Amino acid sequence: MxxxxxxxxxxxxxxxxxxxxxxxxxxxxxxxxxxxxxxxxxxxxxxxxxxxxxxxxxxxxxxxxxxxxxxxxxxxxxxxxxxxxxxxxxxxxxxxxxxxxxxxxxxxxxxxxxxxxxxxxxxxxxxxAGPDSETEAKRKTDALNAIINEYKTTPGALLRVLESAQDLIGYLPPSVQRFIAVGLRIPVSEVYSVVSFYPYFTMKARGRHHIKVCVGNACHAKKAGQILTRLKRNLNFNEDRLTADGRFSYETIRCLGACGFAPIVEIDYDTHGGVDPDKTLDLLKDYH
Ligand code: FES
The missing domain is CATH 3.40.50.2300 (Response regulator)
Structure with missing residues (x-):
């Protein structure tokens, strides 16, 4: 590095x-x-x-x-x-x-x-260096301060603050982790360790609709790779796996525990089983 x-x-x-x-x-x-x-x-x-x-x-x-x-x-x-x-x-x-x-x-x-x-x-x-407006950034900062003050003296404060911060901002980028670390008087590295340990927390911005493509063994055997390729080719994700209009983001996951319905794609809270790779884009039509 x-x-x-x-x-x-x-x-x-x-x-x-x-x-x-x-x-x-x-x-x-x-x-x-x-x-x-x-x-x-x-x-x-x-x-x-x-x-x-x-x-x-x-x-x-x-x-x-x-x-x-x-x-x-x-x-x-x-x-x-x-x-x-x-x-x-x-x-x-x-x-x-x-x-x-x-x-x-x-x-x-x-x-x-x-x-x-x-x-x-x-x-x-x-x-x-990102595009967040000053007013919006201030609103989020004030809200984040309120969250930290609410929990900082309670046991397990870090997890509670992280959960609320993710609800507020949508994800936990390092700048937010640093803010929380200062507020709770703990090292940034400790916040980072917790955020990276729990799959529930995400450091990357998510789109209005988040797509999870299962690439576990069963789904892989049923052409999950082709689903992924079609999504990437047609949606032009950036390096944070987010579309330019913020409509979609994606991640790959390992086995959702529903291998009998492979290949599986989750969009938000909807699970789509037996997805035909050729019809991958049809799945997205109802998500605006
Ligand atoms: S491998 Fe995809 S659901 Fe199990």
């Missing part, structure tokens, strides 16, 4: 180690052992991620994060902590970071954390 990363730590060994581990992974790394210099670098360059220590002489990590949020708010932040107390961690999470790593960390943890953070940052940037 590609991306520009600034590593800030007053310990030169940490900076050089991160650089030597992450460079072969395809990341472009800039290192700084001086947080004042780092702020200038952030001002004059576009980093996807800033990885910063918290305890540093002069400008500490907390202040550095505040500065990053003010100067380049779309930059993802990953924190390196030494001996962080629970209170320290709560304070850090409140600043809206993507993730944190406790020292000492292994090369494997570093690569995994940064790769995941880079994925989230790139998605957040792509969605921020």
């Amino acid at each position: 590609e991306g520009n990363i600034l590593i800030v730590d007053d310990n030169d060994i940490i900076v050089k180690s991160c650089e030597s581990i992450l460079t072969p992974e395809g990341f472009v790394i800039t290192g700084s052992t001086d947080s004042s210099e780092a702020i200038e670098l952030i001002r004059n360059n576009d980093y996807d991620i800033v990885v910063t220590d918290i305890n540093m002489p002069g400008i500490d990590g907390y202040e550095l994060i505040r500065q990053v949020n003010a100067i380049k708010p779309s930059t993802g932040i990953v924190v390196i902590t030494g001996f962080a107390s629970q209170q320290n961690i709560r304070d850090i999470l409140q600043l809206g970071i993507i993730d944190y790593m406790s020292k000492p960390f292994s090369p494997h943890i570093l690569i995994e954390t940064i790769t995941k953070a880079m994925y989230l940052v790139k998605k957040i940037k792509a969605i921020a």
Whole structure:
């Protein structure tokens, strides 16, 4: 994965180690052992991620994060902590970071954390550049804040918030996951883990009608592949599997447990069995 990363730590060994581990992974790394210099670098360059220590002489990590949020708010932040107390961690999470790593960390943890953070940052940037109007975005933000405030002190708050947020927005893109993480004071990576674990949650926008094509063994044997090909060829889905007019989205699934009726296509809550691939498009006529 590609991306520009600034590593800030007053310990030169940490900076050089991160650089030597992450460079072969395809990341472009800039290192700084001086947080004042780092702020200038952030001002004059576009980093996807800033990885910063918290305890540093002069400008500490907390202040550095505040500065990053003010100067380049779309930059993802990953924190390196030494001996962080629970209170320290709560304070850090409140600043809206993507993730944190406790020292000492292994090369494997570093690569995994940064790769995941880079994925989230790139998605957040792509969605921020999307077409949502300012008024609509504000309405959704206010509603999402209300949801977070309603549940944040209750047990299992994360699942409840995610469920309500998906009802509100239709899906859970990384920008929404980040918003929820800040509101609940948990790492974005924790929200991401839950969203990616439960099939009920989706990170991709859905059309007004969502098509599920079963590609399990029985359906595959009954030409589910041809159904899929016809849908793709005629509906011109984008890379998020959504049509340009937002009418349809699709996903493939593995066995709906109705193999006797293969091949199966689900549209919204309707199940269509024994679908003839040649009549695939006829199925869509009643969904506007
Ligand atoms: S394989 Fe499609 S329903 Fe079982």
